[in-house]
Amino acid sequence: MLELCFSQSARGGLRCAQHCGGGGRKIIGVIVGCDDGRPATRKEIRQAQKQAQQKREALDREAIPLGGTAADVLGLSLGLDMEDIREPLGEARRELLRRWYDGNDEAADQDWQETLESADRLRACGTGDAVRIWVDHTPSSACGLLHAASILEKTGAAVSVVPLPRWREEGKAVVSYQGWGEVEPELFGHFLSREEPVPPLILGVMASRWRELQQENAPLRAVVNGRVRSVGADFYDGLIRKHIPEGQTKIALIIGDVLGWEKPGIGDIWLVERIRWMLSAGELRMVREDRERFYRSVVERA
Incomplete structure (x- = not known):
């Protein structure tokens, strides 16, 4: 069985999920923040470490x-x-990904070769x-x-998908997910009950849709009403x-x-590109530029 995903973080999670469980993993450190901005006390840090270790042990017990x-x-x-x-x-595409690796x-080259x-x-x-195939939102x-699908449609391979649920109950809390990279490796096996086959006809339909998107070759593609659609470069500008x-505010914020x-x-990555565009268009004004770390630059509305 080949496991396919679409991000490096999900790939790492899947590899851990293959042989997870069994105990033995310890929490080395935790990040503790206080709502009032004060430093955490030693007691609060120890309590956070204890809770994190308890969660780790529970995940080990649940692992599939x-x-x-x-x-x-x-x-x-x-x-x-x-x-x-x-x-x-x-x-x-390779040069684009290299740019994203800052x-x-x-x-970047190692990840490209693996791809x-x-x-x-x-x-x-x-x-x-x-x-x-592990697909998310x-x-x-x-x-x-x-x-x-466009690669696999003529191979004759048996293809199935495991869709990521929108949320999961964790005690009295609800955990929401966007991507598989957010899921603990011990939980991947629990979602195998959601696996469903992709018949050859459906695989062909998906491959055909991909070729349509390639012909449109828009600046962006987004999921709109459950369907992948070509959209303009300004699709996320309103957000x-x-x-x-x-x-004044930092770009990172x-x-x-x-x-x-x-x-x-x-x-x-794309949000940074659009903020750069807003600066060039005069919608934003650079107040203090950090040439080494663009995210630390300070801007304001023009």
Whole structure:
């Protein structure tokens, strides 16, 4: 069984989920914050560590290992909801991903090579192979699923999907999810009950939709009313404007508020691009620029 996902964090989670459980994992440290802004006391830190360790032990008891080996976990971490998709595995996409890695070319090139190897494994599948695809609520995952369908449609492989639930009860609390990268590895196995097959006809329909999106080649793709659609570059601008306060503010705070409150299912990369556009268009004014860390720059409404 090949396990396929569409982000590096989900890929790491799946690999851990293959052989999770059994105990022995200890909490090394925790981050403790106080609502009133004061430093946490030693007692509060010890209490937080105790609670975290109890949660870790409970997860170990609940764990359902997926089995398999790390080589069975494939990732197409391509961010296909953004920019040109005419050649998803071409040099233009590679250069785009390198830009997103903010100068860490070594890590970018390693991830790119692993992505190409994953695509090759999918193309080499035959009628005796099975591919289980872990899909979530992010636009990049929705686009990744359609792209994967275009690779797999003629292989004859048995394809299934495991959709991520919107939420899960945890005691008296409700935990909501956007992507598989947010899920503890011990819980992946619990969601196998949601697995459903993708018949060849449906796989072909998804592949056809991907080719339509490639022809449209819009600046962005988003999930609108449950369907992947081509949208304009300004699709998320309203969310950004909603969180630009009066007066001066750091770019990092704007981005954090958009991601935290609106949960658009995208990362910070496109939001940064649009803030740069707002600066160039005169909608925002740079008050204090940090040339090393753009996120620390201070802006205000023009």
